[in-house]
Amino acid sequence: MDSEKKNFEDDSLIEKDEAQQTDQADLSESEIQAILEAVLFTASEPISVSQLRSVFDRAISGHAIRAQLRELGQFYDQHQRSFQILEIANGFQICTRPDYAAWIEKFHTRQVRVKLTPSALETLAIVAYKQPVTRLEIEEIRGVNSDSVLNSLIEKGLVRISGRKQEAGRALLFSSSNQFLEQFGLKNLSDLPSVEEIQEILDQSESDLNND
Amino acid sequence: MDSEKKNFEDDSLIEKDEAQQTDQADLSESEIQAILEAVLFTASEPISVSQLRSVFDRAISGHAIRAQLRELGQFYDQHQRSFQILEIANGFQICTRPDYAAWIEKFHTRQVRVKLTPSALETLAIVAYKQPVTRLEIEEIRGVNSDSVLNSLIEKGLVRISGRKQEAGRALLFSSSNQFLEQFGLKNLSDLPSVEEIQEILDQSESDLNND
Amino acid sequence: MDIEKLNSSEATIEPYSIKLDFFEGPLNLLLHLIQQQEMDITEISISAITDQYLEYIELMELLDLDLASEFIVMAATLLQLKSQSILPTTQPDTGENRQFKDRQELVKHLLEYKQFKEAGQALDRYADQNSLTYTRPEIEGVSDWREYEISATLFDLISAFQTVTIRPNFGADDDYYEEIQEDPITVEMQMDFVQRLLTDNKQIRFSELFSEFGSKTEKIATFLAILELVRLQQIMAIQSDHFTEIYLQRKVA
Numbered sequence: 001m002d003s004e005k006k007n008f009e010d011d012s013l014i015e016k017d018e019a020q021q022t023d024q025a026d027l028s029e030s031e032i033q034a035i036l037e038a039v040l041f042t043a044s045e046p047i048s049v050s051q052l053r054s055v056f057d058r059a060i061s062g063h064a065i066r067a068q069l070r071e072l073g074q075f076y077d078q079h080q081r082s083f084q085i086l087e088i089a090n091g092f093q094i095c096t097r098p099d100y101a102a103w104i105e106k107f108h109t110r111q112v113r114v115k116l117t118p119s120a121l122e123t124l125a126i127v128a129y130k131q132p133v134t135r136l137e138i139e140e141i142r143g144v145n146s147d148s149v150l151n152s153l154i155e156k157g158l159v160r161i162s163g164r165k166q167e168a169g170r171a172l173l174f175s176s177s178n179q180f181l182e183q184f185g186l187k188n189l190s191d192l193p194s195v196e197e198i199q200e201i202l203d204q205s206e207s208d209l210n211n212d
Numbered sequence: 213m214d215s216e217k218k219n220f221e222d223d224s225l226i227e228k229d230e231a232q233q234t235d236q237a238d239l240s241e242s243e244i245q246a247i248l249e250a251v252l253f254t255a256s257e258p259i260s261v262s263q264l265r266s267v268f269d270r271a272i273s274g275h276a277i278r279a280q281l282r283e284l285g286q287f288y289d290q291h292q293r294s295f296q297i298l299e300i301a302n303g304f305q306i307c308t309r310p311d312y313a314a315w316i317e318k319f320h321t322r323q324v325r326v327k328l329t330p331s332a333l334e335t336l337a338i339v340a341y342k343q344p345v346t347r348l349e350i351e352e353i354r355g356v357n358s359d360s361v362l363n364s365l366i367e368k369g370l371v372r373i374s375g376r377k378q379e380a381g382r383a384l385l386f387s388s389s390n391q392f393l394e395q396f397g398l399k400n401l402s403d404l405p406s407v408e409e410i411q412e413i414l415d416q417s418e419s420d421l422n423n424d
Numbered sequence: 425m426d427i428e429k430l431n432s433s434e435a436t437i438e439p440y441s442i443k444l445d446f447f448e449g450p451l452n453l454l455l456h457l458i459q460q461q462e463m464d465i466t467e468i469s470i471s472a473i474t475d476q477y478l479e480y481i482e483l484m485e486l487l488d489l490d491l492a493s494e495f496i497v498m499a500a501t502l503l504q505l506k507s508q509s510i511l512p513t514t515q516p517d518t519g520e521n522r523q524f525k526d527r528q529e530l531v532k533h534l535l536e537y538k539q540f541k542e543a544g545q546a547l548d549r550y551a552d553q554n555s556l557t558y559t560r561p562e563i564e565g566v567s568d569w570r571e572y573e574i575s576a577t578l579f580d581l582i583s584a585f586q587t588v589t590i591r592p593n594f595g596a597d598d599d600y601y602e603e604i605q606e607d608p609i610t611v612e613m614q615m616d617f618v619q620r621l622l623t624d625n626k627q628i629r630f631s632e633l634f635s636e637f638g639s640k641t642e643k644i645a646t647f648l649a650i651l652e653l654v655r656l657q658q659i660m661a662i663q664s665d666h667f668t669e670i671y672l673q674r675k676v677a
Contacts, residue, residue, distance in 0.1 A: 038294035038312035082250035098556035113555035121544030144449025185554030256561035
């Protein structure tokens, strides 16, 4: 995937004078940090390290970019800003902290929250953990026809067709999308909760309910 | 950095009454400042002092709000953040500083170029499924002139000229590129979902919509 | 089973064959029953669970819910497993038309399914948590995430309905039908009734809705009205914990 982006930026379409304005050769670390902050500030979605590197014509390493983002996040933490840097969906994003949600909602309309039916949730979990997976494999686990629930997940952009099985039948394979990671606040697929974590989370929610 | 996401113990906040969370009586100055910051951060336009007061149920004076906004702006200045607080059109807004405009523009032009418009996607799909295909054949299917969209796909490296038709006219033939396969995560062309499969998905989505 | 009889004698209910998009499968029903009995999956008694499962299926048929064929296949499988458990040695495994070879296989499958179901619930908590972080405003339109909420599952609703009606031979009393034939209560009327109740009250208890009704037709009509309103996203069914009281409230747009 990175190779495409490289091609895009190598294709000399960038204006000369722009290149002059954004000459990365003599940038200090704090300048790099401020540029990253400005870019993330104007983005409404997570931005990958590769995308951030392209801002500097890839003259700055992914390692250096991560280091600056980490420092920036620490700065926000130390100074108790209302926002933070989150690593989400294979990218970075500036988001407000959960503590401020109630205040923000007093002013802005509450953001519509991902709310899926129990069947959609369990189907999504199967796709996320077993990907790439065929429709038949999903149905075997769920024990029920899953056409319409799978289609509705595709329509919502949470599940995508990721290819075909190489074996006989050449069934379509389904995987989770980047949007799935984004909507559920996951860094990447290895960030999916483990069996133990799942149990912890569910126990926690149960005790929350009982406390009410 | 991922502390917030995993902080499920904190989410008893969700269950609590909202009024409790937003009790302005015992807010410290720095808390007021952080709340103002969160509200401005999530806004796309200038917010008036009166609107900001309403967040605190008008329990905090306009004078106090202005003072906190001034302090916040000074904080951004002192720490050389890439954004600042501007008073525009009888309201306040967090905006990036002009120094970063070139960097931000560089990032956003890249973004736009990677994303495909619906007409580009449609044209790309025709090329992918019908290849090799002439410009005329594409236009017959789409019903509109497709010169510029085809050129932009070639420029992006997603479509390539693959030869000439052997018949009269010897029109140029277009095919999808390897970069196209890479970008869409396909191993080879036979991985493309079949037209019937796409139709099935679309039909299903339509009937879902009609049921609503 | 008197399904035909009910349908032919009850013109007001017949047109309401409710198609439930949020219908969960037979495995989900089995898990529901196991949890209801507070049984450990690995300890389940095939005989007891089969009886409960069949009872449930009968009720769903009686309510004319659009029953997926998978439920019938599972019923057949359970019956085979049950007979196998009664005659363990003399009955050689034919292996035809069944999903699971033996009890062990069923248990294994249920455990796997349960794990994914719980993973889905955990992901739901992630989404909750994630919805508390706000990002910078989007430049383009926000995608529409709305989907009808149903905190209580279909099975929870049916279970609750089961408790407010006479179990387990609900609807088997022939004499009763003579009486309710005249009954003018329709599903539409009950939809209207429930909605009107919800304009005056923020929440109503599911069980209260039934306590004041006399006839079974009324109860069925009320129940179908609730399902229909949930499906039409007019109301929400909320349950704070498994098998506790279900509350109904108006769906906030």
